[in-house]
Amino acid sequence: MNKRLDAVTFGEPMAMFYANETGPLDEAMSFSKALAGAESNVAAGLSRLEHKVGYVTKLGEDSFGSFILKALNKEGIDTSSVTFSSENPTGILIKSKVTAGDPKVEYFRKHSAASTLGLADFDESYFASAGHLHVTGISSAISRECREFSIHAMEFMKRSGKTVSLDPNLRPSLWPDTKTMVETINDLATRCDWFLPGLGESRILTGLTAPEEIASFYLNQGVSLVVIKLGPEGSYYKSSDSEGFMPGFKVDQVVDTVGAGDGFAVGVISALLEKLPVAEAVRRGNAIGALAVMSPGDMDGLPTREMLEQFMKAGAV
Template identity: 70%
Template structure:
């Protein structure tokens, strides 16, 4: 029998090379290596806060694949459901360094090992060993079989009485067109308990521009909690128990915006699993999102409990 997990997630981890000096990506000469992938960021963040986490994926039998499992193992993430294949390679990306705004990211992930994940890779016992599952809208966009896997995983976890969180994490370039993306993402969101869209994602997905209306769109479809990320302003939440705005934290210097939303998800999920009041869980989400944008890489800034409490007290 598998050990009990607090959280399980699945997705595509990638090797990441991020430029060490600002400027156009093709002019960068030196890079640092890291691990990327929204689900990896959330896994690392939750593990650092003391939660037991398992990540399900498929990697190439190559140096990038082993670098990723080594990195996950160092972060105390369970990799017993990570499969290796000799037929396909591990995906990778390169990222520019910017002084303002979002970095340029170039992906090399077509026909990657993770894109071949299908229903035959689903291990019900492993998923059932977790209390909660986190899902993003990235993995279902990678391939048809990944989309089927995501739908099955969500339906399975709900049938087992587990909670499911969903972050749309929109990647329009991975979908054939906007309509397909909106339909698929909303189909997954409606199956989840907790949904965490950004305000611009919410506008695109629902056609509403006010946080209250975006929340109502998903609550009407059976979701129990909607938390909308409002950037530096903080977040808005709504559930049957109440609603409210939670202000953001001051950020001294934005180093890298990638991973802020994943940090936010870590805060809210960990807060709810630790049975914090809803408003306090959202406040924690704001705090970790703020901490994460002040560090390079996608997960370098994700705090442990001590660093988090210290930051939140300031």
């Protein structure tokens, strides 16, 4: 009998090596190691806010896979459905250190163990034990098998009366072309309840520019709630019975923008799972997104509940 989970997610966690000194990546000589991956970021963030969360993936039977499993367990994430492949390696990435702007990131994930996650790996009882499923568009980009797994998981959870969130996490370099990316993500969006795109992503996906129009486009496709990230300005949200703009939180210094969207997803999802009003969920998303950009690693800014409450009490700008 599986333990009851508040949420479950799946995808490709990677071992990340990030440069310890600023400058071009090819000149960096010293690196630190950490866990990376959009879905593992969300899982860790939910776990730090005391939600029971499970993560489904495949890892290689190598030192990186062992490192990732230990890192997930350290975060309190349930890993009972993590499996290992003796034929495919664990994916890794390297990231530069910058003082301004986005860091350069290079991925080494082709033919990774996680990319072989397919329908045969779907454990119905494990997913049924969770109340919510979080999905990112990255999983559908890395392989046909993962795309089939994504669709199957979303359909299963919807049929089971569970909620499903989707963050498009557009990664054009992982897709054969923009048309395929747009069609696939928009198809996934029709299978979710809560859609969490960035404004730039939304414009690529719909060809529309105004947040209100973009939200209406997806609500008409059957999505229950659309929350559009507007960067430092905040977020816009719309559902069948609520609509509004939520300003962002003051950021002292932007250190690293990677992981901000995942932090935002943690805030929105955790608050909605706690049955808070949509406006409060979006405000919490803005808060964790702000904390994320003020921290160097993908996960460093993900707060505990006490840290989050202290930060939110400081107020929004």
